[in-house]
Amino acid sequence: MTVLQKKADNPIAHLTPEDIEQIGIELDAIRQDVIDTRGARDAEYIRKVIKTQRTLEMGSRAILLVSLFPPAWVVGTVGLSIAKIIENMEIGHNVMHGQWDWMRDPKIHSTTWEWDNASPSEQWKHSHNELHHTYTNVIGKDNDLGYGIMRVDEDQRWVPMHLGQPLWNFLNACFFEYGIAAYDLELGKNLATPERRRDPEFRARAKQVLRKIRRQATKDYVIHPILSGPSFLHTIAANFTANLVRNLWTHSVIMCGHFPEGVETFERRSIVGETRGEWYLRQMLGSANISGSTAMHFMTGNLSFQIEHHLFPDLPSNRYQEIAPKVKALFDKYDLTYTTGALPVQVGSAWRKIIRLSLPNDFSVAALVRRTPTSRAAA
Amino acid sequence: MTTTVGRPGTLAATLADTEAFTDSAVNGADTAADTAADTAADTAADTAADTAADTAADTAADTAADTAADTAADTAADTAADTAADTAADTAADTAADTAADTAADTAADTAADTAADTAADTAADTAADTAADTAADTAADTAADTAADTAADTAADTAADTAADTAADTAADTAADTAADTAADATRRPTLRLRDRLVRLAELAVTPLLPSDFLDVVDPLLSGADLRGRIEAIEPETADAATITIRPGRGWRGHVPGQYVRIGVDVDGVRQWRAYSVTSPADRSDGRFTITVKAIPDGVVSNHLVREARAGTVIQLDQATGEFVLPTPAPRRLLFVTAGSGITPVMGILRSYAAELADVVVVHSAPSRADVIFGADLAELAADDRITLTTIHTDAEGLLDTERLERLVPDLAERETWACGPTGLLDLLEEHWAARGFADRIHTERFRPTIVVTGEGGRVSFTRSGTTVEADGATPILDAAEAAGVLMPSGCRMGICFGCVLPLREGAVRDLRNGELTTAVPGDGVRIQTCISAAAGACHIDH
Ligand SMILES: Cc1cc2nc3c(=O)[nH]c(=O)nc-3n(C[C@H](O)[C@H](O)[C@H](O)COP(=O)(O)OP(=O)(O)OC[C@H]3O[C@@H](n4cnc5c(N)ncnc54)[C@H](O)[C@@H]3O)c2cc1C
């Protein structure tokens, strides 16, 4: 086991290789328990969520047809924002993880699902399921660590661009769905050279994204506004607001998953030859939960159980809450830190880290004074 | 561009045109040329200047670099933008119009739009890119004299060509395709159809990325436009372990021919399971319902669920009726039906539909005991009415039917066209006998057991599309075995969490290496399996 070993206070120094494999075995047992009891109750749950979400969306959009009237605007916008959040989080994200594939329902299946988001599901599944979930928090491998534009760990090299990262992060939050699409396209890397720009595969994917964005925008900013007749502009504003609210919310929740203080990151070479137990351990230490009410968990798509989700990304989301106590008990048994906190605390923690790391590690006013030639001259 | 103001049904028409309208309004051919030119000029100038400046530092004079960069950038940008825009627009319009016109003539506006868009986009992009790149490179190369100029020309040409070609091609293709498709569609459609199509298109635009049917499902899963489904309306016991299930099919149901079966998808413990069941109701039932009759078999997942657990009101998935176990027209004069157990079901469907018209029908039916005879009363009634000549064999007491006895019961067997349905053993026996007597073509059989799935260790995995066959052992994931044999497989984490490796299993059995769970598929199923954690447990056909 080489993960984390270099840290001064190595959080797993007390674990023997046998302990780690035992953790794997115990987690496998928790997983198997859920699989053995997975059934009609779970199927009913996801179908009910989907039905409720669609009813809410239809209802909200119907109300927005008369968004000229302020109460209708407010009710419709709130409803649509919630509908969009549920669609992306509890439904889209989880369905695309294959959490419901066991139902063998082609309408609720990871290979057929398309979500209300700028990024086409196929591209998102690649960058999220294959890269992020496999290489969770491995610096240089998991692009979710700062999305390639931010520095969220001391071990990531500082460059002057990072000075602006509080602003980048805020902009990314507002337009998160486009951020995700650009990220799934690896836009930064693929626009860098003419060869990459011309790569037919990249072009095909870019075209796919543009087509998706065009359809999404036509729906929200053309069709529904036109259907609203005199409420045209009000409906545009309502739909824009709903997308903004959804973006800000999902961004905050996702930031809480891996950025707050206390979450560990890993070196690239530390995962070479990783065993299943070690992989589990990396997920345990690389994720953070959000505490709160059932309604809050639902609105985060149960990503508030980020630890459980990362351990078992393909178990139905409605079961995370159920297994959380068992997982927590395992953390306690092996003396590991189960990072969790209320949403405002975790969001605050993540933001503090982003602001702090926008400056170099050794940055301090004193160091700055020492380094600048003018101050030396003055001294 | 078809403008729609003042036409009947204008709201829908206007709305449905909106996507095309916005495209063309915002990105029309003019705009495309402008945008392309602007973008190309900017990008080209920037890139060219940068690159040229760098190279010039080493090789050429500053002036050469400046001039080369400017000239190359300007010329390249102009020419590229113009040519790209023109060519793209022309080609796109032509190709789109042709394709759209052809396609629209016999298919829907949707197909035309898709095909036209694809073809137009491809052709336009290709042509535009080629022409732009060539022209730009040529012109720039002529003007520039040294290395700086070459570099500038190349870079400028590339950038200009890329940007111009992209913008122009996309816009032109979209606009042209939309317009062409609209026009072609308009020309071939009656106004009412057009209105309906436009409403559908509008609904699609309003609910993307879902489909209108996804929302119809919320309202009523049996509406037309939704997937074919049915609702269980009644479940009535026939015997201790068999029940007849009345199903009200959704709007798209096309009916059945007596003797055919229907595939139904039932959720058992939350998992969708598809099975085939013969239709047992007459074909001309006036209320549009139909029935199936299911016999629960030991450990049978679906049959037990349907007979013992399912409740009226449950919505199930349906496929259109199909099957060859039907009478020809005109029906043969003399008929023999040999059935056993639940094998009576398709025959009951036939008898209920045609008994009045058939002249001479003999039925030989086997069941373990009197209490196990499905449709016992119906058969007795048909016999009492002289519609059929019935022999019922209670195999618990009398033993299984053999051919000797059958020959005795039906002395004119050779003159009868025969339909048989029942357990594999009986059907094998009859087929052998008919073949031995030299009239194998006069017996028609229906088998209920799917191809028996061998669930041993490992097996031969064949990939239906690529045609590759792999011998996989029971401990190797299908993914690894297939890759070792040179099959290009989709894959991701290779440890069972990402589902990047999911493929449909058309037929066969695989074992989940993680928990030993067995997943089986019969023809038509297409159960999606994760190849990275599934090992073959018998012969497998994978759709890939
Ligand atoms: C064209 C066609 C028409 C059919 N029509 C009818 C019908 O009208 N009524 C009806 O009841 N069934 C009919 N069947 C059979 C039906 O489709 C199912 O196979 C049957 O109900 C068993 O499904 P299950 O899910 O209960 O069993 P499964 O869970 O699939 O199987 C459980 C066990 O039983 C074995 N098994 C599977 N089928 C049979 C069988 N028929 N007899 C004995 N053992 C079996 C399996 O190998 C397995 O070991 C028809 C099948 C076909 C192909």
Ligand code: FES
């Ligand atoms: S490759 Fe990951 S589940 Fe198969």
